[in-house]
Amino acid sequence: MRPAEFELLRPHGRAELDAILARPDADTYWLAGGQALLKDMRQRLLSPKRLVDISGLAELDYIRAQGDVLEIGAITRLATLAADAAVRRHCPALAAAAAAVGDVQIRNRATVGGNLCTGGGADVAVALLAAGAEIVVAGAGQQHRRQLADFLAGETAGNRGELIVAIRVPAAPASGFVKFSRRAADPGIVSAAATLGTRPGLAFGGVHGHVVAPPADALPALEPGSAALRTALEAFAGELDPPDTPHASAAYRRRILPVIADRAVRAAAGAA
């Protein structure tokens, strides 16, 4: 099916982008890699009146160390993240998650900012949430930082009024990501990321309406094969509302969550 008619804006540089941000509009969608948005538009699940194509804005395409934090511009492609030596050192789970998205054609276009807006199965969001990442968001006349966890919990299919301009990733050298799916290029049935060290974290995709993380104080130490961790995660899984699909029932997703978590913890321990 063809998408419904829409207006396309293509800002050249930050000044033109800021002029668009100054006029927030609920019917405007950001077009980044288009790998989720255009599919929804072709299926007429979405019919935005206006698209703003940010895919050519060089100002949003960078990977930059800032002290202990790696700042990543929102339109950085997933193929770039997967291959970048600094990303692989700083947060191996992030590189692994980017490498696990779709196939090479998708990764060559899909962006990190776009992935954060694509719901409960967003693999890169899983790795970033486990690492305790923040996002930098631009709105009308202002820019501010927000915890990724808060953004994901409030997000559906793109936050039209606001634009993610960057993602700030704390150092997570002992981190791992595991995706369990039917075929390599399929979205995960369950995906998990673990970060070990002074700021431990676990996060999951495929088990709820958005990417989720158990509260840190509900978790015992993240150790491979830990019975205490398994028990805590069984309780956490019971509080979730996983999708029920022909390939994987909600009960199955709940059941394998602790198993995939253990694999992610082992991957993180291996990276350490």
Ligand SMILES: Cc1cc2nc3c(=O)[nH]c(=O)nc-3n(C[C@H](O)[C@H](O)[C@H](O)COP(=O)(O)OP(=O)(O)OC[C@H]3O[C@@H](n4cnc5c(N)ncnc54)[C@H](O)[C@@H]3O)c2cc1C
């Ligand atoms: C065949 C196929 C397989 C896929 N497999 C996977 C998979 O295995 N794992 C996975 O995680 N995903 C998968 N996806 C989904 C998708 O490709 C990714 O989530 C991708 O990262 C989306 O990024 P994008 O740049 O293409 O976003 P777009 O499609 O351009 O945008 C998606 C949404 O995010 C909003 N948005 C984009 N950028 C910003 C921004 N900077 N600030 C605010 N809002 C923004 C858009 O307005 C839109 O609502 C798959 C898609 C397809 C078609």
